[in-house]
Amino acid sequence: MSSRPVTSPDRVYRSPAGIAGGVVLLALGAWLGADAVFGGDGRTPWFALAGLLFAVPLVVAFTIRPAVFGNEDRLRVRNPFRVITLPWAAVANFRSGYSNEVFDEAGTKYQLWSIPVSLRARRKAQRRPAQPRPGGRVQQDVTPAPVSERRAPADKSMDELRELWQARAQATTSQGEPVVRWAYEIIAPAVAGAVLLVVLVALG
Numbered sequence: 001m002s003s004r005p006v007t008s009p010d011r012v013y014r015s016p017a018g019i020a021g022g023v024v025l026l027a028l029g030a031w032l033g034a035d036a037v038f039g040g041d042g043r044t045p046w047f048a049l050a051g052l053l054f055a056v057p058l059v060v061a062f063t064i065r066p067a068v069f070g071n072e073d074r075l076r077v078r079n080p081f082r083v084i085t086l087p088w089a090a091v092a093n094f095r096s097g098y099s100n101e102v103f104d105e106a107g108t109k110y111q112l113w114s115i116p117v118s119l120r121a122r123r124k125a126q127r128r129p130a131q132p133r134p135g136g137r138v139q140q141d142v143t144p145a146p147v148s149e150r151r152a153p154a155d156k157s158m159d160e161l162r163e164l165w166q167a168r169a170q171a172t173t174s175q176g177e178p179v180v181r182w183a184y185e186i187i188a189p190a191v192a193g194a195v196l197l198v199v200l201v202a203l204g
Helices: 016-039 043-066 119-128 153-168 184-203
Strands: 011-013 067-070 076-077 080-088 092-098 098-104 110-111 179-182
Touching: 016 043, 043 184, 076 110, 092 153, 098 153, 179 184
Parallel strands: none
Antiparallel strands: 011 067, 067 076, 076 080, 080 179, 092 098, 098 110
């Protein structure tokens, strides 16, 4: 009986704000859509159904779906319309600017949608909070905080991924080529909804 290789558990990076926003939008869309479907006249229910078929996959794609998974063998990036699997040996670099990105050895860039950059969070992380004196007065502590404590959450996530990449890039189980898969489960219903909307508009 052959033994299967043990895969290390994934570290998962997602955007709580994005997920919360997506849930709110889906709830609002369900409420308005249900009202139009069950209470609308003429072609209104059909327009509502087509609109939901078009909009719901897109809302899910840009808010709830994005995630980054990293384990000892590879990085898997789940973006709105694609899933990119990068063995650590195929990763060339990470870059953090106005967005967080990973590059493969061929120079192809992939954006990490689930680790959004917040310039406000970066500025906040650079400031050390004021420290209270024993008498209740507040003084500004001029002693700089450790570098690890002055990093925004998104930057800390990128630091963790860089460390994992640097530690595992030469491992035997981390070899391989990038694999990109299109998310047809998102694209197909959105396209169907768009086509149905065009047909309804054309029919008047």
